[in-house]
Structures are given as structure tokens and as C-alpha cells.
Amino acid sequence: MSTSDGLTLRPWREGDAPAVVAAFAAPLMERQARGPIRTEEDALAWIAQWAPLAEADAAYAFAVTDGEGAAVGHVCVSAVDRRHDTGWVSYWTSSAARGRGVASRATRALADWALTELGLHRLELGHRTDNPASCGVALAAGFQIEGLERAKLKYDGRRFDVELHARLAAP
Numbered sequence: 001m002s003t004s005d006g007l008t009l010r011p012w013r014e015g016d017a018p019a020v021v022a023a024f025a026a027p028l029m030e031r032q033a034r035g036p037i038r039t040e041e042d043a044l045a046w047i048a049q050w051a052p053l054a055e056a057d058a059a060y061a062f063a064v065t066d067g068e069g070a071a072v073g074h075v076c077v078s079a080v081d082r083r084h085d086t087g088w089v090s091y092w093t094s095s096a097a098r099g100r101g102v103a104s105r106a107t108r109a110l111a112d113w114a115l116t117e118l119g120l121h122r123l124e125l126g127h128r129t130d131n132p133a134s135c136g137v138a139l140a141a142g143f144q145i146e147g148l149e150r151a152k153l154k155y156d157g158r159r160f161d162v163e164l165h166a167r168l169a170a171p
């Protein structure tokens, strides 16, 4: 899957492990996985989880690559529910790739695909209210704000409100 401006979304590969380790070295990135990803072995396990989940129609994860083929980000639709045709969207970009619209463009491409090819009707995502960049990505990718989930997350003993966004196949 390609965006109109040079990004490609493709399945994660073992060869991406160094890029995954580098991306997870950025502050707070451990919150984007079940635990820290510090070694190539951690990254290979993180990469290996995706193929069986796609096989089970449970989650679809993509490496976002730039014009040179380097993995600079991740977009994912998980919690695929075929009863209600819903899914949960998440994303991150490597710190060197941030601020250039990579997450916005890749998330829009992922959502376009999930709401057509994958046949889902409603995609949801949530971000902490102290993460304005993530809110910007959600809005740029067509996810409207639906409301506030108070004190939904707890990190390091502190609770965080989460803003919920969603995008529908037919607005």
C-alpha cells in the first residue's frame, strides 16, 4: 500500500529489527508495546507477533517506509471485531521522522484501506489529552473527536484522561 507522496505501508520484516530497537529508544515509547523493546531479540519477538494476528483476522500492522525503504513508523488496526465491523487504530513514528506528516499520511492510508479492503465500518483510536501531536494525527487522518474518557490510563501511578476519536466508512 502506498500513499500519494512517497510512503509505503508493508508488513514488518525481521530485517526491520534494528529500526524497531532505535524507535523504541525514544522517551515514553515503551508505552506503545507490552513492555520495553531494548534488544534485537525483543524487536524480533515484537515483529513476529503480527503475522499470526493477521492470519487470525485480529490485527493488521504495517511498517511505514520512506522513499529509501527505511522503516520510519508503524500503523496498526487491532481488536478487529467482525460482529460490529470495528477496529482500533494505533501509530508511532521514529523520533527522526517526526513532524513531517508521516503519521498523518500513513494513518489516513491505513484507515482508507481498513474501511474498504478490510471491510470495517468504524475505526476508533484514543490519545492522552497531553499528547497534542497524536490528536493532530487523528484529525488529519479523518478521525472526529467523540468524547473524553476520564482517568482511563495509569502510568507511573498517575492517571490520564483519553480523548476518543472515530472514523466511519460512511460519515
Ligand SMILES: CC(C)(COP(=O)(O)OP(=O)(O)OC[C@H]1O[C@@H](n2cnc3c(N)ncnc32)[C@H](O)[C@@H]1OP(=O)(O)O)[C@@H](O)C(=O)NCCC(=O)NCCS
Pocket: 029, 032, 091, 092, 093, 094, 097, 098, 099, 100, 101, 102, 103, 104, 105, 126, 127, 128, 131, 132, 133, 134, 135, 136, 137, 140
Ligand atoms: C504522535 C506521533 C505518532 C506523531 O507523529 P508525526 O509523524 O510527528 O506526526 P505528523 O508529522 O503527522 O503530525 C501530526 C500533527 O501533529 C502536530 N504536532 C506534531 N508535534 C506536535 C506537538 N509536539 N505538539 C502539538 N502538535 C504537534 C503536527 O503539526 C501535525 O498537525 P497538522 O496536521 O495540523 O500540521 C509521534 O510523535 C509519536 O510516535 N509519538 C510517540 C508515540 C505516540 O504517542 N503514539 C500515539 C499514541 S495515542
